[in-house]
Amino acid sequence: MLSIIRLILERLGLGVLVLFAVSLIIFLGVELLPGDLCQALQGQSATESTLAACRKELGLEQSAPTRYFHWLANIAQGDFGKSLANGREISELIGVRLANTFFLALVAAVIAVPLSLILGILAALYRNSWFDRSINVLTLASISFPEFFVAYILILVFSVQLGWFPSLSDVSPDTPLLERLHKVFLPALTLTLVVMAHMMRMTRAAIINLMASPYIEMAQFKGLSRSHIIIHHALPNAWAPIVNVVALNLAYLIVGVVIVEVVFVYPGLGQLIVDSVQKRDIPVVQACSIIFAATYVLLNLTADILSIATNPRLLHPK
Structure with a gap:
């Protein structure tokens, strides 16, 4: 019985490490996408002030590691943020x-x-x-x-x-x-x-x-x-x-x-x-x-x- 419990704990620890690696890959994959997200959301007629406000609202002015750990901490608490399309949770x-x-x-x-x-x-x-x-x-x-x-x-x-x-x-x-x-x-x-x-x-x-x-x-x-x-x-x-x-x-x-x-x-x-x-x-x-x-x-x-x-x-x- 103890062997099974130890096995489960080992596998769960391995699963957490795998999820951490996958989350990093997901974040980097999105980070490496071409184009400006705020430019795509605001359209070609967007001014520099509206783009700056959009980047500030989305936290894009922060460094990538800061945004990653902030996103990871929110996910760990069950907070996935809000949709950019409709503003819903x-x-x-x-x-x-x-x-x-x-x-x-x-x-x-x-x-x-x-x-x-x-x-x-x-x-x-x-x-x-x-x-x-x-x-x-x-x-x-x-x-x-x-x-x-x-x-x-x-x-x-x-x-x-x-x-x-x-x-x-x-x-x-x-x-x-x-x-x-x-x-x-x-x-x-x-x-x-x-x-x-x-x-x-x-x-x-x-x-x-x-x-x-x-x-x-x-x-x-x-x-x-x-x-x-x-x-x-x-x-x-x-x-x-x-x-x-x-x-x-x-x-x-x-x-x-x-x-x-x-x-x-x-x-x-x-x-x-x-x-x-x-x-x-x-x-x-x-x-x-x-x-x-x-x-x-x-x-x-x-x-x-x-x-x-x-x-x-x-x-x-x-």
Whole structure:
């Protein structure tokens, strides 16, 4: 137990260092952008006095290190500042959008994770059969296409031709749950097709790798069925790599939704960051970027901890 606690503390410390490095990269990336932010906000007709007032209001007259540590200190307190586009609190803008992104990722995960595990187990159970080959071809084909291509194909089939689902996922906080599920089905299906291949193939590979183990051979000698051996003997010992790849793909479901949200005009964090880039709303872009980074780092740490917790031998590497 103490080893697990020490591991969690070590991983959390590493995560904080990674987030610090990512925040520095985000700030430097924005700092190195060409052009004058106040000039872009005020327009070509802006006078020197209005530009000076704008720079003073935004704190641009301060040195870059001072502005960075001030921004970092505010983020640590949950203060992301105000939007340059509309003057609203960024935390207020992000709140609803982040909840929408999490909801879309949750719906996609509810579809993708069980389906990937079931298909991976069946592919291992019927290894080298027509079913195994077909599933591998379909999943590899879906992951080979970019997200926007898969999204447009789904819109063409299910929205334009069949008319089953809307092409635009225009949800709001007042949208009922069933209607919300109906509207987010196509973007959730797009994300499912993108991430399902990783999880399915890892499940299949982990189980097949264990099928050559001595205890599996002993179970076969006892006359146990292949399905019983896979489900009750191989699968419990294959959880470490499976949990790891599932957690990593859940991270992708949250931070990789930008393209999908733009295609379906879904009011999530990805759509917000794209709109903010177009408006040169730098504080919102920085806030969205650091939230995406924190989510990805946290889920990566979770994957690392869960993979070790499901396989305690990793606590004592040789």
